[in-house]
Amino acid sequence: MFLVLVVTEELREFLARARSGAGRLIQVLIRDEQLVLGAYREPRQSWDKDYDHFLLPLLDPNEPCYILYRMDTKNAQGYEWLFISWSPDQSPEDVCLQGYLRHVTSCSAPAPLTAAEQELQRIKITEGRVKQVKTEITVDPKHQTLQGLAFPLQAEAKRALQQLAERRINYIQLKLDTEKERIDLVHTSPTEIRDLPCRIPLDTPRYHFFLYKHSHEGDYLESVVFIYSMPGYSCSIKERMLYSSCKSRLLEEVERDFYLEVAKKLEIDSGEELTEEYLYDEVHPKQHAHKQAFAKPRGPAGKRGNKRIIKGGGENGGNS
Structure with missing residues (x-):
């Protein structure tokens, strides 16, 4: 079963005006199964300097809320906004400025590798380093071939x-x-x-x-x-x-x-x-002897006679 929260008319109008970029932060609270306006802040400094000063005091350890925070950057639709969902079971360290920056860094980092992928990555690094100093390359007019790795004998x-x-x-x-x-x-x-x-x-x-x-x-x-x-x-x-x-x-x-x-x-x-x-x-692998096929018996020596044509009988077995 889904809970449907209704946006109050006041909040709807306020969000429409906020598109102009006049505000820095909008807090949305849940009251009687409705989304209502909680707090509002206008920018004083740059977005990162305003961030902790405006946001952290609004985090109530007993009440969840939503926070819309305006950045200073723009895209084709206007200012860019952050949507932050706060829950009492979270830590303020997760949503503070440093927590947000850690989140951005983790999102832009490569996906975590499996153990097998990490091992392959180490092999590629090792193989590249070894080939640079240890591998001899044979060159002919058509192609180059690597003749294997050469680790020295102690x-x-x-x-x-x-x-x-x-x-x-x-x-x-x-x-x-x-x-x-x-x-x-x-x-x-x-x-x-x-x-x-x-x-x-x-x-x-x-x-x-x-x-x-x-x-x-x-x-x-x-x-x-x-x-x-x-x-x-x-x-x-x-x-x-x-x-x-x-x-x-x-x-x-x-x-x-x-x-x-x-x-x-x-x-x-x-x-x-x-x-x-x-x-x-x-x-000493066993040698498998090849089995000789039977030779066809040769016919009698001398000149063969002329070929003869033998006519078969009719359908009823009579002569034609």
């Missing part, structure tokens, strides 16, 4: 890669320091295939180099396998983007500077995938 990480190249260790785990923009060594614990699932973190990405020792077709092999572990969406968007962007440049540096031939590059989201059978099939 000394311990380089030493570990050299040891792997010399077959003195068989496992390396690396991580990105996204704040310092570098690649750090996590550890080089001796690792067997059965240990690999335990080496994969559940909540953060990692780079792994594993020396896969095995036999294939009677030959003993030591194959370097690169594993990029990314545990789904349990890590931040920023981490996913940076790890993905740095991967190719890291592999280029490893193969170029440490002469490590990477036999297989894997991307996983869980350590449960890393079994003996899985690694073997990835390093």
